[in-house]
Amino acid sequence: MDNGKYYPLGEKVAIRSAFGPAFLELARDNRKLVVVTADLGGSLNLVKFGEEYPDRYFNCGVAETNMIGICAGLAITGYTPFAVTFGSFLGRTMDHVRQSVGHNRVNVKIVGSHGGVSNAPDGPSAHALEDLAMFRALPDIAVVVVADANQVPKAVAAAADHPTSVYLRLYREPLPVFTDETTPFEIGKANVMRAGTDVTVVACGPHVGLCLEVADEMTPERSIEVIDCHTVKPIDAPTIISSAGRTGAVVTVEDHSIYGGLGSAVAEVLAENRPTPMKRVGLTAFATSGKYAEVIDAAGIGKDDVKRAIAAVVAAKAEGARR
């Protein structure tokens, strides 16, 4: 997509690679958009932006906390800074996001790439498994998880326009594109990607694509509704409650710790509004190096894990109906 914005369906593209071009296009029309990176701009395809706008591209070296503080200062002067690094390296910035961004009530966009285990071969130090939980716990920051490369330009534009700070999670592994130009994207509004009647699968990130494949593979035995819950905070409660009401069973799927991320957010919504049999698919331990496909299977977030969770939650629904 060097010049056009959207890739053909099914093409394998790394979400992180789509970030730089999307940001550059947006930044050409908005001189207030600036980047501060902890030496990972290249990994997000930002070299061209840096060449075209060297005065708006700050590489602060391997110094994530300084990156966050600088972004807070730039925001105080009226800029819209994007802090760019890997999600795995943002954990150390929590206190800086809390005070320099949060307490100062400034609007900063934080981009954590290589989400989950998508940087699989690099091993657990490079896996981001806690970022959604961390940012979800902080007030005044939206948490957005990009599902495929075609969602990137929409998500970046929406994040830039959003009135609060935003955490934007991207991924490294090239995976098939499954949304297109016409797929809507609005922060806080989940997309029902496929309608179904037996079970609702709420996913985020590239696992939405994996769940769509699972839904295909389980047809016609199971009618599966798949929701792309790209905004984990503020979560789209009405869409989740409505779908759970129709299917009576919910599975959440995320490339993140099972604690504090999408599964927890959905569980909170359902427990308070519409208690529903539910299973969470996510990580409960650190993962290891390997190929992406190997690592997600070993980590308990592969297709078989999703299928098992669907079977279990459908059985629980049936059990509940018998009581």
Added chain:
Amino acid sequence: MSRSIEDLEEMARRIRVATVKELHASRSGHPGSSLSIVDMIAALYFGGFLKYDPRNPLWEERDLFLLSNGHAVPGLYACIALAGLFPVEELDGLRKFGTQLQGHAKRGSPPGIEISSGSLGQGLSVGIGIALGLKLEGKPNRVFVMMSDGEQQEGSTWEAIMFAPKHGLDNLVAIVDKNGNQINGPTSVIMPGLDPLAAKYEAFHWETTEINGNDMGEVVEALAQAATAKGPFAIISNTVTGKGVSYMEGDYHWHHGVITDELFATAMDDLGEPVPAR
């Protein structure tokens, strides 16, 4: 607004009196550094080194003073109240529920407090971001960031120190209030490797000066020197914990503490101020 050294020394005395009254009223807080920083902030706010408009705290043309060591904020509250940024009577509300005067600095509360701080090691990075933003806008405003010496133990402080010279930020001044004490003891005992500090800033390509930060003449000279710097400028300001109050001076136990009625009377006496009628 430039004043003589004697006038500034008198302003510093008045700020110290107001600070001690404020901390006496709150029965908690951090007197040690609130008092050690006073000569520097008196010179900034009353010596013509910091451009601001007391009737318009958010004036676009103002210089920004960032207190990174947010626990010293009672001293800053007293200073900016006397500078006219908010009513002096409000100082009695320090740390009390429903008032503007939070226990540690909170941006905009009251207007004139430029950033939130308290968790150490963050202010210099924010100051750098502001300085970069001002440069991008082609604005002449300057940024002063005050830090504590204990704060130099935070790794993030050094990330910021390393970064600032890269962009030749001649609109940025870092001031280290080196009072030699931190909460659990003297900095030289807690972390001996902190010294020599000025040499470290120089090694990181900062223009640097080291002064007695409780000597108004030296403070004024350092701030004048900073105004002509070609890049980021650091003032290592050697001060005394609890400066001006006999029983606090140099004692790390006064990093924080309670000023009782008896101690308050002694402090007023030390500062040459009559004890107000109760």
